């Protein structure tokens with residue numbers, strides 16, 4: 010690969026009107042893309058807004074986790090000052106977007122954007138796989154998941170609960186002769202300028218899950234995608250512009266790891282930003298919460314989880330294994346709602362483990378662009394190191410047994426780890442106590458429901474929980490007792506645009522998806538009219 014200096018790359022970009030990263034992606038695609046055309050994918054990355062801010066900026070290299078020495082693209086590194094300017098642009102365009110457009114106008118734009126994303130779905134999926142590593146089928150599925158949020162909020166925008174809507178309340182005030190006096194109105198209004206910070210594990214859906222309701226509500230948005238997966242965001246914003254979303258209503262701040270705190274700091278402390286929505290780790294969420302306190306911002310925090318997956322003795326074991334496979338190994342175990350801790354009743358423990366191991370052995374680990382691959386690499390080499398340390402500690406220090414895997418897959422590259430199943434795990438092991446974000450399933454055997462509940466709830470976080478049973482009373486009882494925001498009964502994939510997604514305890518604040526998702530971007534104003 011020929012590496013241009015940043016200046017050379019930018020010069021070429023400006024002269025040719027082609028982004029350096031689009032050439033890089035073209036090259037990556039021309040050698041390995043199984044679907045789509047390289048030219049189409051590259052053209053998705055020709056983003057006029059970013060070009061406007063790229064001049065004079067250093068560029069961030071974006072790498073392919075499956076082949077970490079391969080640069081798949083570059084984006085400008087922006088900092089606090091560029092963020093402040095973006096916030097001011099966002100603030101200036103707010104009145105014309107919030108007050109100068111109807112809900113149905115905003116709804117139509119979201120639908121148009123969704124349509125363009127679907128038209129380009131195969132190329133977007135390739136870009137996503139190249140930068141995140143996930144198997145192509147998962148990337149393609151994520152595109153559908155992403156547009157479902159735009160479609161849902163295009164519909165939600167025009168309902169009476171959306172911006173400009175509201176409700177009337179019977180007045181408790183009376184005239185001297187006892188007749189109702191005045192009108193009580195509760196009116197919904199857009200919060201204002203929003204800062205939206207997203208992670209790498211769902212490079213497109215975590216953006217549309219925030220931007221969809223924000224724009225539907227009449228807010229303007231500044232998105233800061235992960236520095237590991239900015240290219241999908243670049244393409245997404247490009248399509249938003251093509252759909253006709255007005256200039257500066259949706260802006261993108263790309264940056265690198267070292268400038269991220271300045272960008273985040275500006276989004277948190279600038280008083281023009283009235284709402285911050287963040288999806289990512291609990292540690293960063295806590296920092297952003299602290300930073301946002303001086304300006305008393307509205308906050309939505311979708312943070313980490315450590316989901317228990319409980320298999321009762323009356324469960325359908327085949328169904329439980331299907332659910333466990335889907336929940337555990339999706340995106341190589343790198344989802345916030347992944348099953349992280351398995352509790353299996355002693356009477357069905359061995360049957361479950363045998364069938365779970367047999368199913369996991371069928372996973373094909375490899376680069377996400379390979380057609381046969383069903384589990385891709387981990388995002389960074391450090392994640393492999395951290396995962397392996399936890400596995401070794403559970404085995405060597407805490408007495409667990411390895412039923413499957415347990416090692417890095419160096420032959421495939423530094424980002425690959427074997428699908429791993431551990432039994433006899435200690436509840437004191439770090440693999441049990443903390444979110445692993447990798448393809449490891451630690452299992453503990455239990456005897457009675459109370460014990461399973463105690464272990465399941467013994468966590469500072471509470472995002473998702475899963476359990477498998479055919480007992481209806483237990484289904485109701487246990488789902489109410491679990492300390493979490495999301496419960497999956499006899500299923501491992503439960504996310505939907507129609508459902509409220511979010512956690513309790515240190516897993517966060519607020520809900521995304523469903524009608525609750527747009528409420529996060531609305532303020533309720535009480536208006537009393539003494540008519």
Ligand SMILES: NC(=O)c1ccc[n+]([C@@H]2O[C@H](COP(=O)([O-])OP(=O)(O)OC[C@H]3O[C@@H](n4cnc5c(N)ncnc54)[C@H](O)[C@@H]3O)[C@@H](O)[C@H]2O)c1
Nearest residue numbers: 207208209234235236270273289290293311312313314345
């Ligand atoms: N609850 C959810 O919906 C959900 C969804 C996806 C991921 N997650 C969680 O996210 C974590 C993995 O994602 P990650 O590694 O990208 O998380 P992360 O917290 O490291 O990064 C998330 C985003 O925050 C940014 N960031 C990091 N430091 C920042 C700072 N000081 N100021 C502003 N922004 C900053 C990153 O650049 C990225 O865009 C896991 O814990 C996972 O459970 C939660």
Ligand SMILES: O=CCCC(=O)O
Nearest residue numbers: 210211344345346504
């Ligand atoms: O990783 C978090 C999001 C996963 C999902 O929406 O299902």
